[in-house]
Amino acid sequence: MHVRTGGFPVLIMAVACLPAGTGPGQTLSTRHRNAAMPEIPSKDDTHTTFRYPLRWRIMDALNGGLDRFWPARMSPYTGWALIMPALLLVGVLVLGLFEMADNSLHTLDRATFRLSEAYTLENYQTVMESATYGRVITRSVFAAGLTVFFTLLLALPYAYIMVRTTSSAVRKALLVTLFLPFFIGQVVRAYGLLIILGTTGVANNALGLVGIEPMRLLFNFPAVVFGLVQYMLPFAVLMLAPALTAIPRETETAASSLGANWVQGFRHVVLPMAKPGLIGAGLVVGTLALTDFAMPAMLGGGSQDFIANAIYDQFFRTADQGLGAALALLLVVLGSVIVGIVISIFGAGTLGMGNRK
Amino acid sequence: MTDPIAAKENAPRVARDVAVRASHVSMDFGNGVLAVNDASFELEKGRFLTILGPSGSGKTTLLQMIAGFQKQTAGEITINGKPVDAAPPHRRSIGMVFQKLALFPHMTAAENVAFPLKMRRFNPRQIAGRVDQFLDLVRLGGYGDRRINALSGGQQQRVAIARALVFEPDLLLLDEPLAALDVKLREEMQLEFRRIQHQLGVTTINVTHDQREALVVSDNIIVMDGGRIQQQAEPVELYRAPENPFVAGFLGLSSFVDGSATADGNLKVGDIVVQGTSARDFAAGTRVVAAIRAEQIRLAGTSEALGACDMKLEGRVADTIFEGERQMYVVEIGALSGATFRVYHHDPDSFGLFRVGDPVALGWNRRDLKIFSPAA
């Protein structure tokens, strides 16, 4: 395997560009004289216009340190060294997954509250045969699908306006609005929605003003999807914005000069060119929604459980680790299969990862 | 001074179809200088006009206003007698080739060319034939199924041209589409532009900073600098009779001498009277600048060897620059307070004839040294 070092930290790249032997504090003109380069006529050295920037000196120092720590002859292994932390992290996760897979193959002995010695598929059978778990899984998948649809529907115009607006005030306002929710956190936001959507909340009060009776806006499926969309929107916009920025404005001007009105230009040019961003954002939003815990727990009020809520119950309420592990593995498989299907249809290339499929 | 446009409008109508007319067009971006300053011109139907000027001279801005993508802050632009912005951009009959081409990367070459036909609701049964016809026109027959990024730079150019022309627009606009190509390909595409334009007879406005391109492809050239139109003329006329020092310096290689006008229409530098010619009369003593082209100066070892010339001066070679198909000598004339002249030798036998420091003689004919009032 050859690991590309293209993503080597910018800092080190920049330092590497400096010629060797450039000591801190030297001016360029003295350096030129030291090296085997033609003599450049220079004014007296006490009066130079170019000062060796502090930033470069810091980088030189860092580079010196790095050279001692990681000598040049080690450079063939640089790629491996850089990917090591990530491999370790993934390795730990995979170990945990094996442990869990092992747990899922033992049933809980209700007498001792220990997992049985014998290997069995009983936990999986329980899940498959249970109508409740069937409903929970279908609900999670369906909600994730709806969340992806509505989130992209709302995020696309938001990102488009943010990228294309000529007013920097509008762009800044949109950016700030986008980042604010990140400082608040999912639980607090869900709680905020509880207040807004409650029977005496802002939403019902507003409806009351136009003469509509208060209704139950919470603890049902739409409330959960609403919460999820609201939670996912910033992620989706942040993933779509670079994809839209990559579409030159000139391309849209060209479409218009060729006879496309705005809607046609958007449909035939912007949308197809934004496809990698849309698929990437869809995958992130979909997997986050599929595995979400807080929104169904808080806005569903126990009646709208997702798979993650069921897993929580098994681990922390009934303490049935075997069944919890089986559910968790099913969730992992489900998510992987969905991602796998999407990638095999559109190709990894469409996610902007590499030039080919 | 009479207004050229008004004068033309008041003149009896000649049977002459004007496709594009700009009158007193200005563009003010609000940053202190006018990007386009009081530009007026006319373009006849079926002609190929090039707007030539250095970077930042306002060419793109002028073209964008003709295309209707930007609105001028003063003046009026009409296409076939109608103001450009009478219709929204997608209803106008203007084909445009952009500097970065702006091809659609998610479509094949043929789909790119078919796009305007589909948007403009051409008969679906005719679209395929028409796309093939125009791919053939740009010599891309058989490449229709290729993705855009599977085509070379020159081929992408051709797709962009076919796409801009396939719906038979009234006007074709080109914004430096050749600037990014290497020299060989650029010269090839210049000839292609000319061939295609002659074949279809579409009125064309091309923008470039490349004087060679302007001279090669155009029927008519507008030279711009600092947002102002400096001169509009046919290529040969423009090269032969520049109206001001800027045009003289921008096309071809000219040498300049500062001095004052004499009563008999020559140039005086110090005590020396230099023979020259001027399109207008200057009062004696007026500050003027004279220009002469490198290929119109004769260079020899001695004044006698120059043969018959209106003007002869002696100087020294200050620099020699070999350019392959020609040799350039930079000659310094002490008598003209050190003014330098650049001279071309095109005969390989005379390359390397003189070295830096050699005494030489320069000569030219009176009509070739043009006297202007200094640049504003």
Ligand SMILES: Nc1ncnc2c1ncn2[C@@H]1O[C@H](COP(=O)(O)OP(=O)(O)O)[C@@H](O)[C@H]1O
């Ligand atoms: N949208 C704009 N806003 C402000 N100034 C602009 C804008 N577009 C062009 N300019 C200015 O107008 C001048 C002419 O630009 P441009 O028409 O692009 O020149 P050219 O195409 O000849 O290189 C330049 O000084 C440029 O900075």
Ligand SMILES: [Mg+2]
């Ligand atoms: Mg330009």
